[in-house]
Amino acid sequence: MRPKVQNILPMKIKTTSKTIFFSALFLCAACNDPAHNPNEYESVFLQKEDKKATFVTKSKPKKIILMIGDGMGLTHITAGSIAKKSPLALEKFRHIGLVKTHSTKLITDSAAGATAMATGQKTYNGAIAMDEKQNKLKTIVEIAEENDWATGIITSTHVTHATPACFFSHQAERRNVNEAVALEFLSTNIEVLMGGGWKYFNNRADGRDLLAEAEKKGYFIADNMDKFEDYIPKKTICLISPELPERYKVRGDFLPKATQKSIEILNKNSNFFVMIEGGQIDWGGHGKNSEYIIEEMLDFDRAVAKALAFAEKDGNTLVVVTADHETGGYSINGGDLKTGEVQGAFTSDYHTATMVPIFAYGVGAESFTGVYDNTEIFFKLKYLMGL
């Protein structure tokens, strides 16, 4: 029997803790659509300090793969699908939403965008996991580590770049902090770090060799994915380039391979959280370059395919794919479905304020339907992790 409206209105339970739970069991609270089977899953409203409730399901994944296409708007995905001439891995997702990306300014940068997702707070552009008053904000990766979840950070840019840095380090200003971010990494217990930027670890102003220090702490150090062969280390740092990795044409299949290997490594633990960034889709947008966008988009989609294949087999995994913002005010004004040609047009060489899509698959995926702020992603993930 469908509950009466007054019975399903949220009831305040507790006000002492930072997070207050509102309960609305056995109702599809996301859509309130009577056509939706209300018994499909249990859901709750999670009320936060800002009094905004966010919708989550009660099913808890043991493993979470958060994938961020930097600058990946709807048009970037569309361009990828036209060029590929066959469905993207992203098209397999059934739970989809839209995310408002603004920082404390209308148009976010990657640092504030990643900080919102990693910590649940809007902040100023340029902040690496710090609030407006430059207080450090605890990140989802730090919370996971404190609770014995294994964690990983993977990117096709350098690992000290804004998006990955916001998940494990704290800096007031993103510029010129590569060496400081690398040093912060060394005091974490993050199991897997893959991307570019070795010179920030071993060619530093302070003369330290952080890779040698990490090796002493038990990290397997590699400079390309082939170094692993079949080896599954407990902890690893794999940095494929001195600074920024080359674009896809030159760097090849690093991102899908790193996705696969990082999951194999982290899956030795009963719980894991990994953030995987397709970092150069954004650069194609900044360069107003459709070809660059498409190459990076398809590379990222192949990484998504690896994550999905794991999640399908595993059954305890949640995969969430989204973007920090749109880049380029990208549009498609012509092209050819048969040849896969895309005639792109751009309104900007910077980010725009347009909403970005979010896709979810697996345990808890329903939580990501709807239209909401990027900060909600943090609260949804934290709740679903049971932390």
Ligand SMILES: [Zn+2]
């Ligand atoms: Zn950008």
